[in-house]
Amino acid sequence: MTILVEVPEPAVDPAGSGVDQRPAARPGVRLARRIVWKVAGAVAVVIAAASVTFFAQLAVPGDRATILLNIQTGQHQHYTAAQLAPVRKEFGFDNPLVAQWLRYIGGVFHGDLGTSYTQHRPVTQVVGGQLGPSLIITVGALVVAWILAIGITLLTVKRRPVVSALGSLWETFTACLPQYWVGIILLVIFSVDLHWFPVIGGTSVKGTVLPIVTMAIPLAGFLGQVTRDEFEKVLDQPFVTTARTRGQSDTGVRLRHALRHAVLPAITLSGWALGALLSGAVIVENIFGRPGIGQVLVTAVSTRDVPTVSGVVLAVAIVYVIANLLVDLAYALVDPRLGGPA
Amino acid sequence: MTTSTAIEPGPETLDARPALLTVENLRVSFGDAEVVKGISFTARPGGCLAIVGETGSGKSVTARTLVGLTGRGSHVSADRIDLAGVDLRRASGREWRSIRGREVGFVLQDALVSLDQLRRVGDEVAEPLRLHGWGNRRSRAERVVELLDAVGVPEPEVKARQRPYELSGGLRQRALIASAIALDPKLVVADEPTTALDVTVQAQVLDLLAASKERGTSIILISHDLSVVARLADQVAVMRAGEIVEFGSAHQVLHDPKHAYTQALLDAIPSEHTRGTRLAPPADGVSDVPRVRKIDRDRPVLRARNLVKVFQGPDKIDRTVVNDVSFDLFAGETLGIVGESGSGKTTTARIALALTEATSGDVLLHEKPWSSISAAARRTVRKQIGVIYQDPLSSFDPRWPVGRILADSLRTGSRPPSSKTEAQERAVRLLEQVGLTREHLTTAPLRLSGGQRQRVAIARALAPEPGIIVCDEPVSALDVSVQAQVLDLLTDLQDELGVSYLFISHDLGVIHHMSDRILVMKDGRLVEQGDAEAVFAAPAHPYTQRLLTALPRLAQA
Amino acid sequence: MTTITLPTVVRSPDWVRHLRARPTTVLASLVVVVALVAAFAPGVLTPHSPTTIHLQQTLRSPSWHHLFGTDEAGRDLFTRVVYGTRESLGIGVGATAIAMAIAIVFGFTAGLVGGIVDSLITRLLEVLFSFPALLLALLVVAVRGPSLETELIAVGVGSAPGYARMVRGQVLNVREAPYVEAASALGHRRRTVIRRHLFPNAFRPLVAVMTLGVGQSIVWASSLSFLGFGVPPPSPEWGALLDAGRDFITTSWWLEILPGLVIVLLAIAVTSLGRTLQHKLEGAAR
Secondary structure, eight states: OOOOOOOOOOOOOTTOSSSOOOOOOOHHHHHHHHHHHHHHHHHHHHHHHHHHHHHHHHHSSSOHHHHHHHHHHTOOOOOOHHHHHHHHHHHTTTSOHHHHHHHHHHHHHTTOOOBOTTTOSBHHHHHHHHHHHHHHHHHHHHHHHHHHHHHHHHHHTTSSHHHHHHHHHHHHHHHHOOHHHHHHHHIIIIIIISOSSOSSOTTSHHHHHHHHHHHHHHHHHHHHHHHHHHHHHHHTSHHHHHHHHTTOOHHHIIIIIIHHHHTHHHHHHHHHHHHHHHHHHHHHHHHHTOOSHHHHHHHHHHHTOHHHHHHHHHHHHHHHHHHHHHHHHHHHHHOOSSSSOO | OOTTOSOOOOGGGOOSSOOSEEEEEEEEEETTEEEEEEEEEEEOTTOEEEEEEOTTSSHHHHHHHTTTOOOTTEEEEOSEEEETTEEGGGOOHHHHHHHBTTTEEEEOSOHHHHSOTTSOHHHHHHHHHHHTTOSOHHHHHHHHHHHHHHTTOSSHHHHHHSOGGGSOHHHHHHHHHHHHSTTOOSEEEEESTTTTSOHHHHHHHHHHHHHHHHTTOEEEEEESOHHHHHTTOSEEEEEETTEEEEEEEHHHHHHSOOSHHHHHHHHHSOSGGGTTSOSSOOOTTOOOOOOOOOOEEEEEEEEEEEEEEEEEOTTSOEEEEEEEEEEEEEETOEEEEEOOTTSSHHHHHHHHTTSSOOSEEEEEETTEEOSSSOHHHHHHHGGGEEEEOSOTGGGSOTTOOHHHHHHHHHHTSSSOOSSHHHHHHHHHHHHHHTTOOGGGGGOOGGGSOHHHHHHHHHHHHHTTOOSEEEEESTTTTSOHHHHHHHHHHHHHHHHHHOOEEEEEESOHHHHHHHOSEEEEEETTEEEEEEEHHHHHHSOOSHHHHHHHHHSOOGGGO | OOOOOOOOOOOOOHHHHHHHHOHHHHHHHHHHHHHHHHHHOGGGTOSSOSSOOOGGGTTOOOOSSSTTOBOTTOOBHHHHHHHHHHHHHHHHHHHHHHHHHHHHHHHHHHHHHOHHHHHHHHHHHHHHHTSOHHHHHHHHHHHHOSSHHHHHHHHHHHHHHHHHHHHHHHHHHHHTSHHHHHHHHTTOOHHHHIIIIIHHHHHHHHHHHHHHHHHHHHHHHHHHHHTTOSSOTTSOOHHHHHHHHGGGTTTOTHHHHHHHHHHHHHHHHHHHHHHHHHHHHHHHTO
C-alpha cells in the first residue's frame, strides 16, 4: 500500500485577516457550483484517460492489423495487403488517426470501447459482465478497511504508551503487506488447512469473505496510519482542550470532536484507495479463482490484447473518477469549510 | 529557593468576602522539571486576579491545573486547592468533569483554533449546557441565542447556525466566552483571552469580562501583557520561572512594584513615556546616554507615490488592499506604519521593498525609480534596502548555520568580502554589533532563542550596509523583555549607523516608542499621518482616536 | 600512600545504546545490510548453489538443512531467495530511479515554470493518477511484452505520477517559503535562489521518499511477477519464485509464504527506515 499520496490541507481563511470577507453566496449555491465544476473536471479526466489508452494501442511496435492476425492465428508471419485489408476495415485502422481517436472518445461515452483482438467481441461486453464481481469485493474491502482502521485508531491512539505502540506497530506492519502474500496465507490457513472457506471461491458469499479480508487488511493499516497521525495532531488542538474545560469526557472528546477531524485525510484518500483496490482485485481474483476484471485483464495482457487491456484500465479509471466525485461530496458533508480538497 | 514565594496579600487587598478559590503551595512538575514551584493565591467573588508572566513562567500550567487539565506526565501537589469549600486535590475524573464548565469556565486565546471548526457556533456554546444536563434541545437552543446576545453578538440566531470560521475574530472570541459562562460558573479562568485580537476588539472583550466580574463572577486572568491586565485586575501576581515574585493589588504592583523583575517588566513596556530612553536595563559599562538623532528632512531616501494594490480573491472579486498611499521616508528617520490586521500595512511594506508589484503608483529609492524598473536593474541597488520579518526563523534557509547566512548576505553588499576569512571576520563583527558572539557562527538558527534569531535577522539585514531597513512586525512574536532588548538594539544601530527604518507594527506602544513620524492605516487607506508626538497627543481622525482610547494603559489600574 | 581505584564506568558500546534507543531502526538497518550482502556476495549466506537440481529431494518442507525447504526440482529455496536478492533489489532501485527521474522532470518544471505549463502538467498527472499504478504497469506490459526491462519501466512509469505530484507540491512549498523571498530581498538572482535554496530544500524530503519507494517498487514488481508478467521463471527473482510456486499452493505452502515473508521483511525494513529519515528531515526543517 502506498504512502505517497498528497493530502490536501483544507484552506482556512485565505485572506488570513480573520475577517470574513467572502461574498454572501448561500452554501447550497456554492456547493452546487462546486459540483458542476467537479463533474466537468471529471469528464475532462475521462477524455484524457481515454486518449492515453488510445495511444497506448498505437504504441505497440509494428503494424496493428498484422499483430492482430498473428494474435488470432497464434502465428508469427507477414501478410499481404489483400489479407490485411478486411481486418483494417473491420477495426477502422484505415481511417485517419484523428477520426479513429474521435471515434474512440465518442465511443467511451456510448459504452463502446472498441473490439477485442482475441475474442472478436466488443470490449464493453468482455469487461462489462466482469466489473460487477470486482466492484463487490472492492467496495466490501473499502468498508471493512474503514471499520478496522477507525476501530483500531479509536482504541489505541494516545492511550497508554504500550497500547499506542502496539496499534502503531500493527498499522506499519499491515500497511506494508503485499496483497498476494496476505491472500495466500489466508488461503492456506482457512481454505486448505481448516476448510472453512472454499479454495476456489467463485462468486458465492462464502467465497467472497477471504478476498475482501485480503484486500482490507493492508488498506486498513494504511488508512489507520493516516487517521492516527491526524488524530494525534487533533487531540493536541486548543479546541479539544476547550471541550474538556466544558466537562467533556475523554470518550466524548474523541467521538464528538476529534474523530470528525481525524477522518478527513482518510476520506480524501478513499477515492484513490478504491482505484488501488481495483488493481488489488486483479491479484486477489487470481489467487482465489474468482471471476472479475482481474481474470479478463490477466488473459488479455498475456495475449497482448491491447484494446481489452485498455478497456479494463479505462473502466477502472472511470470508476476512480466517479469515486473521487463521491469522495468530494463526502468531504463537503464532513467538512463544510469552503475550499476542502481543490 | 521557595522560601519567599508565599507572599501574603497586602492589607489593601483584604476583602470582607470569603475566598472562592484558595491555592496554597501549588507545585507542578513534568518529569524532573518543576515548572510551578510552590505558589499560593486566592480568588474572590466579583474580583479579578491576574497572573502575569513571560514565556515559561508557568502561568498557563497554573491555569490548567485549576481545571484539572495539567496534561500528560504531570505531577501536581499542593497544600490546598479549595474551590467553594471543595477540596480539588482529591477530585476524581468524574468530579472534575462536573466541575469543569459548571463551576469553572475556561477561555483560551484565539477562538479560531479554540472552537471546533466543523461544528456550528451554537452547538459549541450549547455543549456545556448539554454535558451538564441543562434543559432540553429546544430550551438549550433558546439559551444559546440569549447567551450570544448577552455577549454582544449581533443576529445571534444567524450566528448560532454559522461555523466559527465564518465569524470575525472578535465575534468568535465572544462566542468562546459565551460557552465558558453558559452555566454561570463562579470562576472564569481566561488564558490570554485577547492575545490574538486587534486592539479595539481586545478592549471590547475585556469589557465583556469586566461585566461578568460586576455580576459577581470571580475571574483569573492569565496574560503576558501588564497593560491588558491593568484594565481588569484587582490583584496581580507576577510569575517568573514557576514562582510568584510579586503579589499585591493591581495599583500597587503596576505603580509601585517592590520586586526588581516587576520593575524591569514595567520599564520594558514601550509607550509614549519611553520615547528616547532605553527599555531594557543597559549592559554593564554602557551608560544611558540620550539619543543622538540626525534626521535629514531634505533627503528623502524612499518615496511612495499614490500606491494602489488590488488583489483578486479566489472568488474573482477584486479587493483593494492598498488604496492611494503616499509617504516619504527621510534619511536617519523612523517612519512608523500602524494599523490593525487587514489594514494593508504589510502589503505597503512589500511594495516598498519591490517584492510585490503595485497595481498603480510608484516608489522612488534615493530619488531614483525603484518599483518601476526591471528586476535585473533593481538587483544592483537592492543592497540599499534591507528587511526584517516577524518570524525570523522561517526566513532562514533551514540548512544553513548563522555564519553562512551572514556570509551570504555580505556578498550581496557593495563591498563583498574577498576571502572566506574576511567574510568570517566581518560576520563576527556583525554578530558582535547585534550582541551575539563568535560562537553563534556555527549554530543553526533553530537552536537559538527567539530574541537571538531576531538579532541574527538584524545582522543579516545590516550586512550589505543598507541605508533603509523595512521592519515588518519585528517584535510581535517576542516576550516583552526580549522585545525591549531588540527595540533598544534597533535604536542603538540607528544612532550609530544613521539608517532609516520603515517600521510596521500593530502595537501602538511600540510605534510610539520607535517612530519619529507615523502613518495610521485602515482598510488600505492612510487615515492620518504626522509627527508621532502630535498624532498621539491630538489625534485628528476618529479612527485614530478610537485606537488610542482602546489602547490598554498601565495608568488605568 | 593509598591508591584509590576509581570504578570504571561501564559504558555500553555505541550500538547497544542505539539498539535500546531505537530498536526498530537498528533492526531495519540490519535487514537492509543482510539484503545488501545477499545481493553482492550471496555465497557468504549459503553454501548451496541456486541451480543444482536434486530430484531425490523435491518439495521438502523447511528443515534445519533446508531452511526454506526445497522446490519441485529439489533446489534449496533459501539459496534461491538469497541469489534472487540482487535482481529483486535491482528492480526496486531501478524502477524507483526511473519513477523519480520522470517525477523530478515533471514536478520541477510544473513547480518552477508555473502558469499554463503547470496546469497542463498537473492535469496530465491527474489523468495518469486516475490509473492505479498496477494497472498502468500492466498496460505497459501489454504494449511491450514481458521482460526484465518491461518490468522496470512498468513499475517506474506506474509509480511516477504519484511522485511527480509530490515533487511539484514540494517545489511549490519551498518556493513560497519566507527564506526564498528573503534571498530575493537580498538581491540574489532567481537562478541563484533556485540553485542555492530551492533545489536543495525541495530535494531533501525526496531522499526519504525514495527510500520508501524502493520498498514499494519491490512489492509491485513482485506483484507483476506473481501474475506471470515479470522475469521469466528459471530466474530466482523473488516474484518469479512466487509465480513458480503457485502450482503447489495446496501442498507446499513454503514455496509461496517464505519468499513472500522475505519481501515483506525487506519492504517493512526499508519503509521504516524511510519513515525515520522522513521524521528526521522534517524535524531538521522544523
